[in-house]
């Protein structure tokens with residue numbers, strides 16, 4: 633990229649999607665949930681309002697420009713945020729245009745909370761892959777973990793997922809975030825498995841909060857518990873069976889900008905930052921110092937490691 637893009641970033645590493653060009657369609661951080669584990673921090677715009685949060689034509693123009701440049705280096709163009717992408721009222725139009733204009737597969741990472749609304753479900757039908765989340769098997773845990781907008785009810789959300797699966801012909805990859813001592817107990821996993829069986833996803837991906845979460849006290853389960861959960865939920869892939877992602881920064885004009893942009897959606901451990909910068913022949917300590925001097929990123933400790941974390945503008 634020779635110039636700075638506002639809505640498109642990456643290709644970012646994705647353990648599910650390979651080299652994924654990310655697209656931001658809502659501002660940081662407009663979401664219908666305020667998940668305790670969110671790596672974007674707490675939700676400052678908790679909403680279910682659907683509107684053209686960011687300008688559709690500008691977003692599409694950037695997608696086409698970057699896809700033209702990076703073409704075969706991209707596996708997916710992924711709509712994901714910075715928050716909940718289905719809040720964007722023209723998401724369906726963006727998906728359709730992205731596919732016809734670039735010929736690249738489209739994925740949507742969504743919390744799935746609004747799929748019970750017909751026009752939201754319809755807007756995703758053209759996507760090649762949709763990855764919604766389900767972390768709780770009941771309303772009580774749903775409120776503790778996802779802290780949804782008060783208008784969202786668990787059963788309505790679940791029925792939205794079940795109905796969407798019936799209509800959707802693409803690949804449905806359900807994500808479950810497992811949290812130590814919260815939704816990783818055997819009775820809860822069984823309850824969750826029953827709900828997942830109603831949805832019938834093509835695949836289940838277990839994730840864990842391995843990067844700094846919105847709430848300091850959130851921790852990942854032990855490896856044993858993750859493997860047990862995979863067995864109960866029927867998940868083929870877990871964080872401990874997948875390789876760590878590699879970060880690519882060649883598409884950015886400047887390494888400082890690259891690190892800031894990646895941390896905006898994906899906190900990076902200091903080891904990852906150093907390794908990435910060394911891979912591209914930069915002096916890591918100097919670049920890290922310049923990144924921190926911008927004030928847009930701060931250093932944070934989580935689970936015994938230091939991370940660079942993007943600071944949300946207040």
Ligand code: SF4
Nearest residue numbers: 663665666667670743
């Ligand atoms: S994890 Fe996703 S759904 Fe949850 S608060 Fe963050 S952006 Fe919203």
